[in-house]
Amino acid sequence: MTRYSAFAIAREALRDHAGWDRAWRRATPKKRYDVVIVGAGGHGLATAYYLGKNFGITNVAVLEKGWLGGGNTGRNTTIIRSNYLQDPSAAIYEKARSLYETMSQDLNYNVMFSPRGVMMLAQTEHEVRGYKRTAHANSLQGVTTEFISPKRVKQLVPIMNIDGPRYPVLGALWQARGGTARHDAVAWGYARACSAMGMDIIQKCEVTGVMSEGGRVSGVATTQGDIACDKLGMVVAGHSGALAEMAGFRIPIESVALQALVSEPIKPCMDVVVMANTVHGYMSQSDKGEMVIGGGTDAFNNYTQRGSFHHIEETVRALVETFPMISRLKMLRQWGGIVDVTGDRSPILSRTPLEGCFINCGWGTGGFKAIPGSGWGFAELMARGHSPLTDAFSLDRFREGRFIDESVAAGVAH
């Protein structure tokens, strides 16, 4: 692997850029691996990376039915924050946020992490109380957030209309160290680092069955032949239900479409991320100048990856009151992804009824921000059998009533 550096750019500039390697090797599956990860999105690749880096397990294959990072990793609005209410959530999301800070150096790949600050607007009295409570919880958890006044909101985001008639801004929960990162680069950077450790990343390889012997996983059947493994990690987001069924168990997940859109590019006008949960909208400005706007989920199960027009209308209509200047912007494009939602809106990182088979899913509408923390914890769970980051997120919490209830705590949008 060629190391990326200023020196490397200068060297390649002098020889017509002929010396750049492929970021990751094209691999064909071997007969057997110690660990097979299904799903080459951010979470799957991060799991493989930390299995190698933290536990020295490098005989690993990451299988992907489409192309690398082509699912929700490439479809989110790239927001990174860790201001959750419940302790287990704050721990794993804060771990992720802190790993994002050093990810570019760690992976030798520029993921363009931009800790520009994340602001969650309180537009009802209920939200004011909720976010004050979250700020207090965060200070106990060691996550730096604060509840700020409308005046401060206006200073940070001058384009905002804070005294709208229907949704006045009454304050905000402000996490100065949250921000955004380049979502594709996160997947590409992890893939490159995994490949450099000798792992195989196999694209266009769909898993069609899970094989087991005596209650223990023994391998997977794929469109590129059977692959044996000691341990299997399922990290396939919206398609987790179908894969779990192949392995013979059920998971409490429903898959729905979540969508987002971007406007035409404009000059820099907003240098923080703003989330407005009352109106189901959130917005940031990309480096290209587009306003990136995320909306709500469809209310019914589907796998269509396209979203629906009325959700865009609702999101934009509500945001226009708070951001009057966006009313004249044209929409550039819109897309949808399939998110896997659990009953308590918290993820599942767990052993499964099939010995040797682990599942990481249920990140719902907020998975991107968790990628490094999820990979870190899930790798530990797979290598050691448990992890302090993931123990609370086990599959049996539903049976035992140990919910990590972020659905009430976080409102709706993640």
Place this chain on the structure above:
Amino acid sequence: MLTLKCPYCGVQAEETELHAGGEAHLTRFGPDSSDDDFETYLFTRENPKGVHFERWRHSHGCGKWFHAARCTMTLEVFGTYPAQTTEPPQDIRDAITAKRPGWTWREFS
């Protein structure tokens, strides 16, 4: 945009007129049931890629609950039927079979 025909008032209603009510034909287990039944009833839902049965409410119309048979991959609607039944009626099942031979959903096919 999804449109469903309300089986009561006959209106071809679009998504914004309706309220999605989740999986259809659930058996509700109470305090005396086994842990497995209670957990499954509370949390484990069918999440198929393909044929699915759901409850919907014509909330901005006649206000009544009804059932719909739908494909989650394409949003194609196979048919709607009244709520006063514990399983999909035969004509709906036949309509699905015509378009998706060999379909199954829970114990139905």
